[in-house]
Amino acid sequence: MEQAAKTEQTMPPAHGGDPQERKLVLVGNPNVGKSKIFSMLTGQYVIVSNYPGTTVEVKSGKATDLDYYVVDTPGITSVVPRSEEERVTLKTLLSGKVAAVLQVGDAQNLRRTLLLTLALLETDLPVVLDLNIADEAEKKGYVIDTARLSKSLGIPVVMTVATEGKGRRELLDAVSRPSKSSLRFAYDPRIEKAVSELAACLPDYPVSKRSVALTLMSGNLSLVDSLPGGGETENRSIKEIITRTQVQVLEPLSRVIMDARMALVERLIRECVVHKESMGFRSRFAGILDRFSTHPLGGMVLLLGILFVIYEFVGVFAAGTVVDFFQNVIFGEILLPPIIGVLSRIPYALLRDFLVGPYGQITMGITYAIAIVFPTVTAFFIVFSFLEDTGYLPRLEVILNRLFSLIGLNGKAVIPIVLGFGCGTMAAIVTRILETRRERIIATLILALGIPCAPQMGMILGMFARIGFVPLVLFFVLLTVQLIAAGWLASKLLPGQTTAFVTELPPYRLPQLRNVAGKTVYRSYWFVREVIPWFLLGTALLFVADVTGALPGLKNLLSPVVVGLLSLPADTSEGFILGLLRREYVAAYFFDIYGRGLIDNLQAFVATMVMTLFVPCVANTFVIMKERGLLVGLAIVCFVVVYAITAGGILNAVLRLLHVTF
Amino acid sequence: MEEICRPCSREDLEEILEEIWTTLELKNEIPASGARIPTAAAGDKLEMLVSEGLVRQQDKDVILTDEGFRKAKEIIRSHRLAERLLHDVLDLQSEEMERSACRYEHMLGTEAADSVCILLGHPRTCPHGKAIPPGDCCEAGETTLRPLVVPLTELDSGETATVAYVGTRDNARLSYLTSLGVMTGRPVQLVQRHPSYIVKIDETTVAFDDAIAREIFVRPAHRKRPTSKAGGRRFRWRNGRG
Numbered sequence: 040m041e042q043a044a045k046t047e048q049t050m051p052p053a054h055g056g057d058p059q060e061r062k063l064v065l066v067g068n069p070n071v072g073k074s075k076i077f078s079m080l081t082g083q084y085v086i087v088s089n090y091p092g093t094t095v096e097v098k099s100g101k102a103t104d105l106d107y108y109v110v111d112t113p114g115i116t117s118v119v120p121r122s123e124e125e126r127v128t129l130k131t132l133l134s135g136k137v138a139a140v141l142q143v144g145d146a147q148n149l150r151r152t153l154l155l156t157l158a159l160l161e162t163d164l165p166v167v168l169d170l171n172i173a174d175e176a177e178k179k180g181y182v183i184d185t186a187r188l189s190k191s192l193g194i195p196v197v198m199t200v201a202t203e204g205k206g207r208r209e210l211l212d213a214v215s216r217p218s219k220s221s222l223r224f225a226y227d228p229r230i231e232k233a234v235s236e237l238a239a240c241l242p243d244y245p246v247s248k249r250s251v252a253l254t255l256m257s258g259n260l261s262l263v264d265s266l267p268g269g270g271e272t273e274n275r276s277i278k279e280i281i282t283r284t285q286v287q288v289l290e291p292l293s294r295v296i297m298d299a300r301m302a303l304v305e306r307l308i309r310e311c312v313v314h315k316e317s318m319g320f321r322s323r324f325a326g327i328l329d330r331f332s333t334h335p336l337g338g339m340v341l342l343l344g345i346l347f348v349i350y351e352f353v354g355v356f357a358a359g360t361v362v363d364f365f366q367n368v369i370f371g372e373i374l375l376p377p378i379i380g381v382l383s384r385i386p387y388a389l390l391r392d393f394l395v396g397p398y399g400q401i402t403m404g405i406t407y408a409i410a411i412v413f414p415t416v417t418a419f420f421i422v423f424s425f426l427e428d429t430g431y432l433p434r435l436e437v438i439l440n441r442l443f444s445l446i447g448l449n450g451k452a453v454i455p456i457v458l459g460f461g462c463g464t465m466a467a468i469v470t471r472i473l474e475t476r477r478e479r480i481i482a483t484l485i486l487a488l489g490i491p492c493a494p495q496m497g498m499i500l501g502m503f504a505r506i507g508f509v510p511l512v513l514f515f516v517l518l519t520v521q522l523i524a525a526g527w528l529a530s531k532l533l534p535g536q537t538t539a540f541v542t543e544l545p546p547y548r549l550p551q552l553r554n555v556a557g558k559t560v561y562r563s564y565w566f567v568r569e570v571i572p573w574f575l576l577g578t579a580l581l582f583v584a585d586v587t588g589a590l591p592g593l594k595n596l597l598s599p600v601v602v603g604l605l606s607l608p609a610d611t612s613e614g615f616i617l618g619l620l621r622r623e624y625v626a627a628y629f630f631d632i633y634g635r636g637l638i639d640n641l642q643a644f645v646a647t648m649v650m651t652l653f654v655p656c657v658a659n660t661f662v663i664m665k666e667r668g669l670l671v672g673l674a675i676v677c678f679v680v681v682y683a684i685t686a687g688g689i690l691n692a693v694l695r696l697l698h699v700t701f
Numbered sequence: 702m703e704e705i706c707r708p709c710s711r712e713d714l715e716e717i718l719e720e721i722w723t724t725l726e727l728k729n730e731i732p733a734s735g736a737r738i739p740t741a742a743a744g745d746k747l748e749m750l751v752s753e754g755l756v757r758q759q760d761k762d763v764i765l766t767d768e769g770f771r772k773a774k775e776i777i778r779s780h781r782l783a784e785r786l787l788h789d790v791l792d793l794q795s796e797e798m799e800r801s802a803c804r805y806e807h808m809l810g811t812e813a814a815d816s817v818c819i820l821l822g823h824p825r826t827c828p829h830g831k832a833i834p835p836g837d838c839c840e841a842g843e844t845t846l847r848p849l850v851v852p853l854t855e856l857d858s859g860e861t862a863t864v865a866y867v868g869t870r871d872n873a874r875l876s877y878l879t880s881l882g883v884m885t886g887r888p889v890q891l892v893q894r895h896p897s898y899i900v901k902i903d904e905t906t907v908a909f910d911d912a913i914a915r916e917i918f919v920r921p922a923h924r925k926r927p928t929s930k931a932g933g934r935r936f937r938w939r940n941g942r943g
Contacts, residue, residue: 068880257872335896543906
């Protein structure tokens with residue numbers, strides 16, 4: 040079979056031209072392993088996790104053993120899109136040049152998988168069905184007759200265990216010979232009549248008009264407007280036809296369509312699937328954990344427990360012990376003395392200072408990035424990657440749904456917010472999974488305002504490991520209260536309503552060491568590549584400002600705020616300027632000067648609050664403006680800056696009034 | 702006076718049991734398990750009654766078995782509750798009421814009869830003044846009606862049910878829920894109610910809030926009422942005959 044795939048590869052492409060012309064689009068329900076299959080086909084590394092919504096952007100790459108350009112898409116539940124990222128998948132299918140669709144499905148959830156298959160077959164694109172997670176299905180006692188299923192559907196059907204690379208050869212073979220299905224089934228005559236009427240109004244698409252018509256009828260009328268290529272008059276007649284049909288049929292159209300598909304799916308399942316006794320696959324422990332983690336009280340206890348572990352591991356161990364070791368031993372004793380020794384012989388004072396001075400590239404830029412931030416952020420990524428792979432994150436949605444409804448969001452928003460603790464930039468993109476613009480704006484605001492990203496969090500935890508645990512709790516309580524207040528206010532100001540909360544909970548799975556390690560390395564590498572240039576740039580800017588004498592002027596300018604309002608040393612305004620470039624830079628800055636005893640506990644507390652609330656870094660700001668639009672983006676940034684300073688000032692005054700010194 | 706319904710082939714046994722009950726009542730006997738039945742009441746269906754285990758022959762007597770008594774009680778109860786319902790609530794007059802009651806008695810299951818009973822406030826007698834045998838709902842003194850199809854919000858944690866329908870006209874939401882497996886005829890198990898609803902459908906676990914749960918209407922698999930067992934057996938008996 041490997042042979043077949045190779046032959047295909049050496050043969051000239053059927054359609055000629057460059058490989059980008061032949062797209063193989065991966066489509067499927069969320070959390071079935073599309074990204075893992077993508078990795079399998081292209082050899083490219085992509086982040087895979089155990090929660091729906093890991094992939095929010097289309098990724099593509101050349102297949103290693105096939106003449107295809109493989110496109111990975113965000114998961115869709117049905118062909119009717121619910122959120123921006125689902126819309127992306129549909130657009131990809133409508134974009135043309137799709138040589139074949141590879142539907143990845145969960146072998147345990149065949150009903151849902153086939154329901155989507157039937158919709159995909161209607162597109163008239165060649166489809167291949169891959170039933171992934173075959174190992175779990177087998178352990179649960181599902182025996183699937185793929186040969187028979189393949190015959191009934193008229194397309195190749197294979198089974199894989201993507202995490203172990205099983206079934207790769209069969210998959211490659213199947214994908215190299217995709218076929219259009221001859222399966223046809225009819226709907227209610229009134230639906231069929233509407234389909235042909237709609238087809239007359241639709242522009243040409245790379246997929247069948249029948250499938251577009253059925254999708255439009257399965258969704259809400261507003262879906263018509265989001266259809267690419269439709270004219271206003273056509274759209275109006277499309278809406279008319281749908282409304283008229285709806286009046287005739289009475290039952291919601293989507294139900295009539297789904298029922299027809301479902302009847303066929305049930306028949307296929309009766310013919311092709313045997314469910315034997317389960318082998319008791321779910322361990323007792325997973326069962327108990329499942330109940331406990333979504334229990335109103337147990338879930339909270341577990342959440343606090345997890346947070347405490349993060350504090351101990353990231354704050355106390357990584358930001359304390361490991362950073363001390365890096366800073367004092369590796370940099371302080373081993374690396375820096377010889378480097379400074381050599382470089383201080385440079386005859387040009389300016390160059391010398393540029394490299395190893397108080398604002399030196401090596402002494403400040405590199406040291407901050409590698410000695411302080413890197414160990415902390417890596418530790419955080421380890422915990423984070425582990426949590427992602429267990430399947431815990433969607434459970435958090437269940438626990439926090441009520442709380443989130445206070446701020447006009449629902450449990451779904453837990454995913455982008457929690458991801459914000461990893462990286463705010465990434466999280467701002469993930470807000471796409473939210474259904475309405477209103478929800479996306481509120482979530483973006485919360486993220487920009489007060490969700491510390493991984494390096495920042497590491498620094499906060501590291502600092503509080505020295506200040507104390509009680510102040511840490513106080514800090515987060517204060518922060519949470521502010522975020523809820525801000526979110527609540529935003530939800531009152533923005534028109535619209537909170538949408539209903541529905542989410543799918545993946546099974547708990549034991550994280551694979553390889554995957555957790557892979558993700559950590561990938562993210563740490565990304566951090567080094569992405570962040571160090573910014574650190575060097577920031578340091579260079581400070582250096583220039585210092586040399587030209589602009590820095591003291593700037594400090595004077597900011598002094599009323601920094602000294603007067605926040606009672607911080609005038610020098611720390613340079614920290615906030617750095618914060619504009621990268622959030623973690625300001626965090627590392629305060630971590631450093633606190634470690635050197637330049638600020639006391641109270642000042643550290645206030646400074647940490649301000650920098651947490653303070654404006655997001657450049658990359659984040661750009662993404663916010665790109666995702667939310669310039670106007671909303673600017674409004675969010677302005678609000679955040681003003682708010683951070685005001686809140687810091689009030690906090691400082693109150694704490695001093697109460698004589699709290701920690 | 703109350704009439705005996707004209708037997709129709711499918712419901713023969715139920716009709717005969719009904720006749721046995723009323724005959725006993727006419728003789729001023731309180732129908733009970735082990736009661737001696739006039740052979741005439743059983744008519745030519747005696748053999749069938751015996752084979753179904755509803756009566757047994759002891760010497761020359763025909764005796765009502767536990768099962769037979771229970772069945773008979775159920776059918777009488779359904780008939781007379783139906784009469785009350787038609788008479789009191791729908792205000793139907795004698796003849797029309799009788800005709801309908803004869804049909805309803807075969808249609809009302811134990812649970813539906815209990816629901817009618819609760820609705821009417823546990824009536825003691827039918828419009829003709831005959832006793833309505835009390836059901837479990839009367840003993841439990843239930844006052845709130847629990848319909849056969851309820852929104853998911855009415856289920857207890859751990860209860861299983863079958864999806865009856867999803868009561869939303871929002872096409873997109875309907876498509877989404879169907880794709881998750883929430884569709885007519887699928888069995889669901891409610892895992893928990895707080896802080897969010899969690900249900901299991903096949904191998905899929907779905908969490909949602911109140912707004913969605915209120916739109917999903919289900920048929921509880923078995924009620925947490927003492928009648929549940931009896932209901933199950935009745936069902937099997939009917940199936941056996943069908």
